[in-house]
Structure formats: structure tokens, C-alpha cells
Amino acid sequence: xxxxxxxEIALAAxxxxxxxxxxxxxxxxxxxxxxxxxxxxxxxxxxxEDLLMQIAHQAILQFNEQLQSILAQDISARQKLELMIRTHxxxxxxxxxxxxxxxxxxxxxxxxxxxxxxxxxxxxxxxxTQILREGVQSGEFHVTEPxxxxxxxxxxxxxxxxxxxxxxxxxxxxxxxIFGRLFLDGLLT
Amino acid sequence: xxxxxxxEIALAAxxxxxxxxxxxxxxxxxxxxxxxxxxxxxxxxxxxEDLLMQIAHQAILQFNEQLQSILAQDISARQKLELMIRTHxxxxxxxxxxxxxxxxxxxxxxxxxxxxxxxxxxxxxxxxTQILREGVQSGEFHVTEPxxxxxxxxxxxxxxxxxxxxxxxxxxxxxxxIFGRLFLDGLLT
Numbered sequence: 001x002x003x004x005x006x007x008e009i010a011l012a013a014x015x016x017x018x019x020x021x022x023x024x025x026x027x028x029x030x031x032x033x034x035x036x037x038x039x040x041x042x043x044x045x046x047x048x049e050d051l052l053m054q055i056a057h058q059a060i061l062q063f064n065e066q067l068q069s070i071l072a073q074d075i076s077a078r079q080k081l082e083l084m085i086r087t088h089x090x091x092x093x094x095x096x097x098x099x100x101x102x103x104x105x106x107x108x109x110x111x112x113x114x115x116x117x118x119x120x121x122x123x124x125x126x127x128x129t130q131i132l133r134e135g136v137q138s139g140e141f142h143v144t145e146p147x148x149x150x151x152x153x154x155x156x157x158x159x160x161x162x163x164x165x166x167x168x169x170x171x172x173x174x175x176x177x178i179f180g181r182l183f184l185d186g187l188l189t
Numbered sequence: 190x191x192x193x194x195x196x197e198i199a200l201a202a203x204x205x206x207x208x209x210x211x212x213x214x215x216x217x218x219x220x221x222x223x224x225x226x227x228x229x230x231x232x233x234x235x236x237x238e239d240l241l242m243q244i245a246h247q248a249i250l251q252f253n254e255q256l257q258s259i260l261a262q263d264i265s266a267r268q269k270l271e272l273m274i275r276t277h278x279x280x281x282x283x284x285x286x287x288x289x290x291x292x293x294x295x296x297x298x299x300x301x302x303x304x305x306x307x308x309x310x311x312x313x314x315x316x317x318t319q320i321l322r323e324g325v326q327s328g329e330f331h332v333t334e335p336x337x338x339x340x341x342x343x344x345x346x347x348x349x350x351x352x353x354x355x356x357x358x359x360x361x362x363x364x365x366x367i368f369g370r371l372f373l374d375g376l377l378t
Contacts, residue, residue, distance in 0.1 A: 021297060023212040078377070107293060108210060132376070141376040148359065148367045149376075155348025156341040163340055170337065178337045186375030187321070187330040187338075188267070 006044050009034050010058075013051045018097040022052055022105040053113040056106040059098050060120045063091060067127045077135030078184065081153075084131060085183070086176040088157045092164075093172040099161045125150055153183055195233050198223050199247075202240045207286040211241055211294040242302040245295040248287050249309045252280060256316045266324030267373065270342075273320060274372070275365040277346045281353075282361040288350040314339055342372055 012033035016025040027048050031041040045051050070083050092099045106117050128150040135141030143149050156179060201222035205214040216237050220230040234240050259272050281288045295306055317339040324330030332338050345368060 021212065023210065024297075081376070104293065104296060108213075135376065139378060142374075142378045143376060144370075145367045148364060149371055151348070151352055152345040152368050152371050155346070155351075156344040159340070159344025159348060162344075175337060178334045179341050181333075182338055182341055182372065182375070184375050184377050185331075186371070186373050187270070187324065187332060188373050189328060189331050 005034070009041070009044050010051065010055060013048075014055055014097045014101055017052065017055070017101045017105050022048075022101070022108045049109060049113070052101070052105060053109055053116075055098060056102050056109070056113075056117050057120070059095070059102045060117060060124070063088065064120060064124050064127070066091065067124060071127055071130065077131055077138055077140050080131045081135070081183070082176075082180050084128060085153070085157060085179050086173070088154075089160060089176050089179070090172040092157065092160050093175075096161060096164060099158075103158060103161055125154060128154060156183075194223070198230070198233050199240065199244060202237075203244055203286050203290055206241065206244070206290045206294050211237075211290070211297045238298060238302070241290070241294060242298055242305075244287060245291050245298070245302075245306050246309070248284070248291045249306060249313070252277065253309060253313050253316070255280065256313060260316055260319065266320055266327055266329050269320045270324070270372070271365075271369050273317060274342070274346060274368050275362070277343075278349060278365050278368070279361040281346065281349050282364075285350060285353060288347075292347060292350055314343060317343060345372075 009030065013025070013030050016029055016033060020029070025048070027041060028038050030045075030048070030051070031038045034041070036044075066087050067084060070080055070087065073080070073083075075083070102117075106114065109117065125147070129146045132141060132143050132146040132150055136143055136146070160175070198219065202214070202219050205218055205222060209218070214237070216230060217227050219234075219237070219240070220227045223230070225233075255276050256273060259269055259276065262269070262272075264272070295303065298306065314336070318335045321330060321332050321335040321339055325332055325335070349364070
């Protein structure tokens with residue numbers, strides 16, 4: 001088992017799942033992309049679904065770990081939220097293919113794996129909600145429904161996978177500033 | 190050709206596409222759901238893809254028409270935005286299966302139809318951007334990047350299709366109030 005080869009296979013799968021969709025991608029397509037016979041590919045992967053699960057799981061794990069380390073920092077709730085937005089957008093944009101597979105294709109997973117992903121997404125939502133609650137306690141934020149407010153912020157950040165490619169010249173940094181201003185200050189003058 | 194039968198077929202297709210995904214749904218599944226032979230189904234539909242396109246096109250057309258009528262009203266930019274959020278969330282939640290098919294499955298459309306949907310989504314984005322620009326001109330809003338700000342608001346509203354079902358007791362009205370407060374006033378005290 002070569003972990004290099006496994007990485008290469010996962011990268012090829014992400015690309016194919018993003019371009020063609022998970023269901024339209026065959027195991028043969030993946031084998032072709034990495035120059036293996038289909039039979040040999042199965043030395044490295046258990047199944048196509050297992051590959052999708054690995055990709056989705058790895059992606060969401062990174063989101064969660066990053067956010068946990070932000071929450072552990074000794075900074076204000078406002079700074080945590082700004083850092084969360086910046087980190088979330090940077091990770092999403094730097095790994096746009098993976099993010100697309102996570103949000104668009106993971107639906108194709110079976111019930112068990114899908115539940116794992118849903119539970120991890122919930123964990124992430126809980127952490128964002130916690131930042132908002134901390135901000136209420138410290139007197140920085142006024143939020144009546146932290147969970148739904150967190151869902152609004154997450155939705156805005158996650159939706160980026162659908163429009164970033166066409167958006168041209170904006171960096172993750174630029175977008176974070178614009179989003180941060182909207183969520184913190186609001187639109188009203 | 191019975192337009193009633195066509196409606197029934199479209200409704201059955203939305204349900205199946207939402208539950209199983211577009212690619213995993215066969216024409217036979219749709220025929221079974223409406224009690225027709227597969228051959229007879231083709232009296233009513235051109236293809237499975239055509240059915241998906243009809244569903245997506247109809248959904249996005251309704252979003253656009255509603256927003257156009259909001260923009261035509263003689264009310265403030267703030268009121269237009271509040272009405273946009275309320276209308277968008279109500280339509281999304283009242284037609285959760287259709288919205289899910291629009292945002293999750295329309296990727297399976299061929300290039301031509303997909304471009305039509307993308308163009309219509311852009312039109313919608315332009316209308317939301319226009320509301321923000323109106324608000325800047327009237328002195329109601331401070332927005333430096335109206336297009337990206339509109340994408341943030343739209344992302345938050347569209348993401349609802351992913352979490353509404355589990356959210357329990359909140360109405361579209363409740364969520365609109367929470368979202369509206371976030372976007373207008375921001376989080377900061």
C-alpha cells in the first residue's frame with residue numbers, strides 16, 4: 001500500500017467527481033486517470049463510495065479542526081468570528097474542487113456515511129453558534145437566535161463554491177472583509 | 190396531451206429527484222409513480238433531462254418574477270430587501286423539494302440548459318445587487334461591494350434548503366426576521 005498512490009487516487013477522484021459528478025464517474029474513469037488497471041485500483045480503494053466518503057470526511061474534519069483551534073484562542077468573540085470567516089473562505093476557495101464535492105456530491109453517500117458527515121457538520125455549526133453566544137455574553141454581539149444566525153453566516157460562506165470560479169479577481173481575503181463587514185456592521189448607515 | 194397529467198408527472202419527478210437524486214432516478218421510476226407504462230410516459234415528456242430542466246426553469250422563473258415585482262414597488266430599498274428575503278425564504282421553504290432539486294441536481298443538466306439556468310440565476314443576482322445599489326444611492330445602506338454582498342445574502346437564503354427540514358418549529362417568517370436583522374443591523378452591539 002503506497003500512501004502516495006492513495007493520495008494520487010483521491011486527487012484524481014476529487015477532480016472527476018467535481019467535473020462529471022460522483023454518479024457519472026466510473027471506477028474505470030478513476031483507474032484511467034491514475035494509470036492503473038481497474039483490478040489494481042482496488043488494491044488501494046475499497047469502493048467508489050468509500051473514496052467519496054474519504055474526501056468528504058477529510059474536508060469536513062479540516063474545517064472542524066481549524067475552527068476548534070480558533071475557539072481555543074484567547075481573543076474576543078468578534079475576532080473569532082472574523083477569523084472563522086477568513087479561514088472558512090480560504091479553505092473553501094483553496095480547495096474549490098473538494099468543497100464542491102463535499103456540498104454537491106456527498107448526498108450520494110449511503111445512509112451511514114451520510115449521517116457521519118451530517119453529525120460533523122452539526123459539530124461545526126455548534127462551534128459557530130458558540131462564538132455567537134460568547135459574543136452575547138461578552139456584550140459584543142446582539143443575537144436573539146444564535147443557531148439560525150450561525151446558519152445564515154455558514155450558508156453565505158458555503159455558497160461560495162457555487163460562484164467563486166466566475167467571480168474573477170477577488171481573493172479569499174477580499175471576500176472575508178466584505179462578508180465580515182456585512183455580518184458585523186450590517187447594511188444600514 | 191393533458192396538462193393535468195403533465196403536472197402530476199412533474200410533481201412525481203420532483204419528489205423522486207429530491208429523494209434519490211436525478212441520476213439514480215430512472216424513467217421507469219417516474220412512470221411507476223404516476224401509473225403509466227414507460228412508453229406512454231413519453232407522450233407527456235421529451236426526456237428525463239427535459240423534465241429536470243422544466244422543474245429548474247420553472248422554479249427560477251418564479252424567483253425572478255417575484256423579485257421583479259418587488260423591485261417595481263414604490264418602497265424604500267430597506268423594505269425591498271426585507272421583502273426579498275421574506276419572499277425568497279417563503280418560496281424556498283414552501284417548495285423545499287423543488288428548491289433542493291434546483292440547487293443540488295441541476296448540475297446534471299447538459300451544457301445548454303445549464304447555461305440558461307446560470308443566466309437566470311445571474312439575473313436574480315443582478316436584481317438583488319440593484320436593491321443594494323438603490324440603498325446606497327438613497328443613503329440607507331453602506332455597501333462597498335454590492336455584488337459580493339448580494340452573493341452573501343443569497344447564499345444565506347439559498348442554503349436553507351439544506352437545513353430547514355431538521356430545524357423544527359421555525360416558520361419562514363421567523364427565519365426572515367432573524368436574517369433581516371443580521372443583514373441590516375449586523376451583530377455588533
